[in-house]
Amino acid sequence: MEKHSRAIVDFYRNTKRMPSYQEIMKLTGFKSKNAVFKLINKLVSAGLIEKDSTGKIAPKRIFGEIKILGVVEAGFPSPAEEELLDTMSLDEYLISNKEATFILQVSGNSMIDAGIMPKDLVLVERTNEAKPGDIVIAEVDGKWTMKYLRQKGNQMYLEPANKKYTPIYPKEELKISAVVKAVIRKY
DSSP states (O other): OHHHHHHHHHHHHHHSSOOOHHHHHHHHTOSOHHHHHHHHHHHHHTTSEEEOTTSOEEESSTTOOEEEOOOOOSSSOOOOOOOOOEEEOHHHHHOSOGGGEEEEEOOSSTTGGGTOOTTOEEEEEEOSOOOTTOEEEEEETTEEEEEEEEEETTEEEEEOSSTTSOOBOOSSOEEEEEEEEEEEOOO
16 A cells, blocks of 8 residues: 555645546556555545545645654754654644635735745635634735735724735725635745
8 A cells, every 4th residue: 555655645746636546547557446446445544635525535644744853942042852742744733624725825015024925825724704813815896915804893904914005995895715824935
């Protein structure tokens, strides 16, 4: 199973999508879809992948887990000690609802004081429910943006995290599409 799951992981990493049953047959050398079906059930049982309501497969812990070795001091230096505290899957840590989660690339600098820079990626969860203080993806008067959701009295508005920009008060309509859950930046 290890060799076959590695082939699926490699396919996913190269194509950024899960293979079809037919593609898994080619990757594994299986001669029947029944053998692929059995492999997929084993991978689901092992917690590596999952099936959605339509039977399509999706990665679950396909990236594996990463070691949590300890705590690093961001203030005054302290003696370094490396101790395996636990392991964690970034998927499990960052994503609570996989079906509603997606990534957007940031353009513009209206959220830099919140630590969100141009070309960063934001992990967002689709929802209609957001509370003041959340960073949201919203459609305001027909245009899309990412800002803090704020409330003044009964009126909701959007506030940038950059003093060069002014708050956005909807003239007609404000629709919340998603809430930002994480920012991803490569150095």
